[in-house]
Every structure is written in C-alpha cells, then in structure tokens.
Amino acid sequence: MSAAVIESPAASGTDDAPRIGLRAHLRHISALARRNVLWIRQDPESMFDVVLMPIVFTLLFVFVFGGAIAGQGNQDEYVNYVVPGLMAMMGMNIAMGVGTGFNQDFQTGVMDRFRSLPISRASVLIAKIAVEIGRLLLATAILLSVGFLLGLSVSNVPGLLAAIGLALVFGSSIMWIFLTMGVVMKNAQAIQGMGFLVLMPLQFGSSIFSPPSTMPGWLRTFTDYNPLSSLADAARGLMNGGQPVAHDIMITLVWSVVITVAMAPVAIHKYRTKT
C-alpha cells in the first residue's frame, strides 16, 4: 500500500451533494406512497382490517356490551358514547399494522435498494405514514357510516371534522412508535404480540368503551392519565357538545407532539443505521 494510492484526488473531496429539495422530497414520498397504494390492488385482503374492523367492533360493542353498560334498551345512547371512543381506538390498531408491514419490507431486500438510492431515508417512513393515514381516514368513514346506521347523532359537524382530525394526529404519532418497532424487532409476529400486550390495557383501561366512574380508584388514576381517554372524551365533546373539550384536546395534542418528537427521530435513526 503506498501513499500515492491513499491520496487519490477524488477521495479527498468532502462536499456531498446538496440537500434534497422539498419538491424532490415530495416526489419521492408520492412515488413510495404510490407503491403502497398499488399493493392494495394486488392484495385486497390487506384492506380487511380497515373495512371490517370498524364494522365488527361497532356491532360487537353496541349490541353485546351496549345494553349492559348503558342499560337495557339504551343501545342508541351507547352508540353516541362508543363511536367517538372507537375512533380513538382505530388509530392504535392501524398503527400496529404499520409496524408489521414495515418489518416485512426488511425481510425482502427492497429496503436495501431504497437505502442505496439518493433519496432521504426519512421519505420511506413518511410515505408509509401518509398511506396509513389514508387508511385510517377510510376506516373512520366506515365507522361513522355504521354509527349513523345504528342511530349515531352528531350535533356539531365542524366539531366532527375536528374530532376526526384529532384522531388522525394522535394515530399518526402512534405510528412512529410502531415504525420504530418495525425496524428494530426481528419479525412481524413479535411486533403483533408486543403490540397487543400494550394496546389491550391501554384501550380497555380508558374511557373508550365505558365511563371510568365505576372503576376502582387506582384504575381511574390510570384512565385519567391515559391519552386515549383524553382523545375519546375530546371526540365526544366535539361531536355532541355538552362537555368542555379544550383541556382534553390540549392533552391529546401534547401527547401527540411529545410522542412524535420523541419517536420520529428514533425511527429515522434506527432505519438509517439498520444493518
């Protein structure tokens, strides 16, 4: 090995290509998002969760638990209680799918190809989240349709839109957690197993399905601090009025921001340095 070889002229340059511009970013993200949309055409079963989950859960909760929780014959009332709650829940469940889908991409060599292209590595993650937000929106639309069929009443339409927006913001923040798991964990089953362990207590230990007033004190403390309670309560208040929502909206937004700010850099870093 001689010095002449080490000092090859081009190697001494330190200037990397200029940062990728916003328009190029958007182009990359939309190309990658398009890929995920094309998947749906190829694999319609991948939409089962989005289409069936809101239908099955709504029917299940309204007819199986509705009478017990709200009193016999009061299912109509329970629809108004549980549908905003289910809106909060759906974001979590779809977010879990983000992690498993992303993990599968690593099993094939596709991620290696993306990571060896001159695109921002974050754009792969952002495209995935963009598509999942679209799927979440569709799930929410189906949930509301089923809700209306079962007698859901909404007194405040701008409030309804705000509630949908709030659920999307919170749901997308949760996606960053599952994206991180998708990059870090070994396989999709592990993510699913872990996801359920975390999601079940969070969802049931909240005000999503039933008012926490009958719960023991220690559990009430938990539900009070559970962001899903804040989101569900905020959505209820926004859709039907009758209760102050500013505090719950703020809590939900703070959680969303904190989770995103904390987890997005972790997900991007883990993705970038994944070996």
Next chain:
Amino acid sequence: MTRIDDKPRRKGDGTGRPDAVTVRGLVKHYGETKALDGVDLDVREGTVRGVLGPNGAGKTTLVRILSTLLVPDAGRATVAGFDVVRQPRRLRRVIGLTGQYASVDEKLSGRENLYLIGRLLDLSRRDARTRADELLERFSLTDAAKRPASTYSGGMRRRLDLAASMIGSPTVLFLDEPTTGLDPRTRNEVWNEVERMVGDGVTVLLTTQYMEEAEQLANELTVIDRGKVIANGGIEELKAKVGGRTLRIRPADPLELRPTAAALDEFGLTGPGGSTVDAATGTVLVPILSDEQLTAVVGGLTARGITLAGLSTELPSLDEVFLSLTGHRATGSAGPGDPDDPDGPRDTPAGRSYEEAAV
C-alpha cells in the same frame, strides 16, 4: 496475505484506467466478530473484480459498506471518486446494487418496480416510464411486464433486480452473490446479462462463492477469508497458484475404472494426491497442472487400449482454492450466528465447471 500480482494497480500503471473503487484498510466489527479486518482492494474502471469467499468471509459486509448501507469502523473506501462515509448522496447516484436476495417488490409488477426506482432517481414520469420499458425489453421481461413480480421465476426475478440496478445508468455496479440459489441454466442467463452490462462499460464488483462464476465474469479476483484478503490477482495467476485443474475421466466400460486409475498412477502423471476413483459417477479424478499433462494422460490411456466415454476438466472448487491458499477448508469459517450469513451455509453445491470435451 499472498500477493500474486506484484504491482498494485493504480492510475498511471500503464492501463490508463483510473480506479473506480478503492478500498483501504477497511474494518467492520459486529460485537466480537470482525466481519472485515483491514481489507484493501481496487477495481479499475470498466473491469470486473470478483470477490471470492465462503459464507461469513465478509463479502456482504464489504458490498454493504461500498453501497453506503453500512458505515465502516475504520479505513476508507471510495466509489467513482466519492467517499462512502463523507459523500454518500453523490455516491448513491452513480451505483447500482443487486443484493443476495432479489430486492424487488413482489407485490408490484415488473414495470411498476422499475417505474418506482426511476421516480426515486428523479426521472420525470414520462422518462421513468420510457426507461422502465427499455430495460424490460433489454432484460427480456416485456411479456411479463404487467404481472406481479411474485409470479416470476427465480431467473426472471434476478433479471428484474439487475434491470432495477441499471435504471440510473450506474457507473459502478455491486452484485452480491447474484446467482446463489439459482439452477445452472438460470445462472447462465444471469451471467449473460452481467457480461452485457460489462460490455456497456460498467465497472462491476461481484461477490461469489463459486470459482466458476469468478472465472466466467471477473478480470481480477480477490479471495477473502474471515475478513482478510488472502489472495489478489488475475484469474489465471490464481488458478496457477492453487494448482490447476482436475481431470475427470470416464472409461467406456465401468469395469475398467480401477485399471484406468492404476495406469494413471503408473504413468506418474497424477501429481502429489494421486488419482481418485469416484465409483458413484464411474469416473477417475486426476489433478493436472498443464495441457501437456492432459495430452499425455489421454495418449497413455489410448496406448493401453482403454476406451474413454467422457473426459472433462474441472476448476478447483472454492474449497480446494481455500485449502491450497490457507491450509484450512472454506466451510470452517462459516459458523452459526455469523452476521454475514443470516441463513447459515447454503446447500447449493460448490460451482464446478464441466468443459465436456469430445474424445
């Protein structure tokens, strides 16, 4: 390290070709495992450098560092003049990568796969479409363009993978075990495509476990083992170094198997190891060092009145190359849990070259 060519190749060495890839003292550890332990190599522009080694030798780690998927712990490397650590974005624009596992999206059609890569490489919609169709045509995938890649055969998938690597017209192409797991016919298909790409002036760094593949495609060869370069040089030099070829002789009458072996031993033409009878295939194996020896063997057997049904020469297998270069067998270095080798040793047989000669 055994240096076979005495002069390091570089700019101004008479070939007039600058180095497209330079690697100096590259080190990468995974915990306690040293995947790369100070690797040096060069690939001159427009040539093919084969990197030969067993599972776990560090081949994949090397390719991943050169394609910016991994950051080295020490040493430096440049590709097309761009530093892998300091200029990754410029570097990514001039390389193509075909990994060990076909890195295509199985749920997308061939055309959609190529269109996607084109868009990610900043081609306009129209250009991305045109480029995709061009490459589908070139890699004989036009008929399957609209089918999802999951319906493709192994060879079609590799071809699509190669096509995807070519979208950006790279100047340097990394092929990580491009034919591992393919049947011999499909392997030939892939080789033909690689040869065409080289004909277009692309510089290739190719990793392989097969001596035959290296001989077929590479101008120069680097043999690595346990993260270290153990030999470096031209294919012919290396073959001479590891002791030439093996002659496989099939007597027309299987009963003449042992007399044939005995005759060969009598001739004293069999080299240090002597001849070996392979009863399962009805052949006798003889290591030979030169064409003169080959001629002498055939002449001697003819003189004894032994009729031959088949005669072929084989390149040394990776195992034999390793044995003569390092004194240990290649498979010894691939252990379970090796980071370079997630699936453990593959059960594909070592590549062997059969140059059937009519006798």
